[in-house]
Amino acid sequence: MYHFALRSAQSFLVKRDRGRVNHVDRDQGLGYWFRMNRNAEDDLSVRRRLAAMEAERARLMADPEIAAAHLTCVAAHRARIADRMAAPEPAAFHAELTRERLRRLSRMLAHFWPSVFLAGPGAIPDSLLQTDPPADFFFTVPPGEARH
Helix, strand or coil, rough: CCCCCCCCHHHHHHHHHCCCCCCCCCCCCHHHHHHHHCCCCCCCHHHHHHHHHHHHHHHHHCCHHHHHHHHHHHHHHHHHHHHHHHCCHHHHHHHHHHHHHHHHHHHCCHEEEEHHHCCCCCHHHHHHCCCCCCCCECCCCCCCCCCC
């Protein structure tokens, strides 16, 4: 099973609104998105299992109760996304998540030391985003320097 902490920015609004299960005192904000948005490269290895997945999905969807439950869940998720996108704060948060700055940073994660992830994306100067860094480039900040 492939599991990803994040799917889309819109689905993240739903996840954030639902809250964390194990760490209820921790916000799933910009810092979480920054740490978990690891979309620097495409991993297409799952394609080798596509035919088997489609066959299993067809088998499951042949059961009317499973198919109905699936459609209900998808509709509820889409409705929740629409609800969140219609509210000013979540819509502004979505706009921040999808800005070019965070897209660029998500492709540079291998260049950051752990303290950068704890500090958040605000700790990274815009000047670092102007060019593609060399493969051996690393950036860090002093521990405890939080700027989410």
